[in-house]
Amino acid sequence: MYSHAWQTSSILSYVGEKMIPGETLHYLVMAVTALISVVATYMAITEKDLLKAVIFSALQSGMYAILYFLLLAPDILLVYIPVAVGLIPGVLIVLISKTERWEKE
Amino acid sequence: MRIVEIAVIILIVLAFGLLITVAFSYIAPGTRIRPLGEFYLYATYNPYDPIVRLFTVMSPEGVTAIVWDFRGLDTLFETSVFYLAIIGALALTRGLMPAPRSEEGQGLSVIVKSVTKITAPMILAVGASVGLHGHLTPGGGFQGGSVIAVIPMLMIVIFSVLFLAKRMNVTGFLILRSIGLAIIGFTGVALFIAGLVLGVPAWVFQNMPKPGAPLSMPVEVHGALISGTLWFFNLAEMVAVASGFSIAFLILLLVKEVEFRGKS
Amino acid sequence: MEPTEFLNLYLLSVTIASLLANVAISLYGVFYKPHYTKKIIAVSILSDSANTIAIFIGFRRWLSPSQPPSVAIATNLSREGIEKFANVGVDPLPQALVLTAIVIGLAVTLFLIYLGYMLYCHYKTLDMREIRRLKG
DSSP: OOOOHHHHHHHHHHHSSOOOOOOHHHHHHHHHHHHHHHHHHHHHHOOOOOHHHHHHHHHHHHHHHHHHHHTHHHHHHHIIIIIIIIIHHHHHHHHHHHHBOOOOO | OOHHHHHHHHHHHHHHHHHHHHHHHGGGSSSSSOOHHHHHHHHOOSSTTTTGGGGGOOOOOOOIIIIIIIIIIHHHHHHHHHHHEEEEEEEETSSOOOOOOOOOOOOOEEEHHHHHHHHHHHHHHHHHHHHHHTTSOOOOOOHHHHHHHHHHHHHHSSSSSHHHHHSSSHHHHHHHHHHHHHHHHHHHHHHHHHHHTOOOOOOOTHHHTTTTTTOOOSSTTTTEOOOOOOHHHHHHHHHHHHHHHHHHHHHHHHOSSSOSSOOO | OOOHHHHHHHHHHHHHHHHHHHHHHHHHHHHHOOOOOHHHHHHHHHHHHHHHHHHHHTOOSSSSSOOOOOBOOOOOOHHHHHHHHHBOOOOHHHHHHHHHHHHHHHHHHHHHHHHHHHHHHHHHHBHHHHHHHHHH
16 A cells, blocks of 8 residues: 555656666655755754744754655654644744744844 | 855765765664564564464554553653643743733634634544544544644634633633543553452553453454554543643733733 | 665765754754744754654665565555565654654643743843843
8 A cells, every 4th residue: 555656656767767766766855855954954043033934944844744754654744744834833933923033143 | 145055064964975875884774673673563463473462462553552552651651741741831821811802803804714614623523533543544642633733723813812712711621631631541540440340460551461461452343443442542642632732822822911910 | 886775875874964964053053042932943953853863763775676665554464464564664663752752842842932931021032141141
């Protein structure tokens, strides 16, 4: 039931006329997702507007959710998506609206 | 300037990867996993092997079996840590008075309100399905509870805080959470009490028959697998987690500016 | 090593290196950024990256180009199916421990947010250098 996704990826790489093996395609998507999460973390830490920092941290959590799917951990994924993309940014935005929004120098 | 910094960081990561490749054979994932992990995979549904059938859980889902049966005490104490965090947050905000707000004509437009009235029961159905099928498919108590906890947050944003606080107070959510925790506690000692009544040895948190303790929770009901205590634990944990999150939001949004009683 | 095996190992090490880079950047954020909410964001990124490293160690590679790893759920419940499942599934133990760790990290973050609101009510600012100077 879960293995047919990898047969699809081998079919896709065959159609792409390059014959990338399925295993390399799997690891390639994992590496690209991890690199995007590094960029999102850097932008979140060095941002002065705290609202944008929360949005960047939600983007990083989305990339981690894709990484959990690629590492074959669906239970963790189902906890992580409502918590780190929905609830924690929600509560952080409430805190920002009640306190300060801009981080001074 | 930001682009130069981002490019430098990506280049550092790529070069570090090249360095790790040389010394990677010691921490890389291989084609075999740890023997304990393989034992858990082999023993999670195994009524065939004559030795392993004494330790099996009769649930095809490996992670839920480890969380609620093989390492059940870890989950019990983690539930109590979450409970302590909610109690701490409640105790911190005891001195603040909720602000009296007058009218109820707030919230977003009519379109958003009608759509929310349609989709909120759907979210409830999805969360219940994820939570109650935890012993067969990926899911379980925490997952279902987190999905259901999105509903009060949506209602607070789209309607207003008073809309939720007038219908379902903080005390109501506390009662729901206590019911969930009570069901967890009772299911944990259910077989122990049954063993005391019948005069047969039984463990606390026991699920399936163990050597020397022949009592067992029901494995299936009319041909459908429920895996003993796993289904009851998932149901109670779903209710407890959802109401715990709702308490946290509701209190954070109800308190208004500082009104400390007495000294500051 | 043949080039395909080298490429596989390189992509896996790029993943683990970027997770370690995330840990490093968020540690820098916890220590050197003075605002309280920024520290909360950095702590949550740090705990998530540590959990992801734990799940990455429990991964299992492909046995052969036609035998990918499978999730830790047994679909074929016969006797031979269970034996094959134990040879192909990923490690379920780090996933169970990380589940507990995520919920505990979430509870601690919620409590930190409440503490931040109390700090603001008391000192009228959330800049930690200001609070240290006031020392009320």
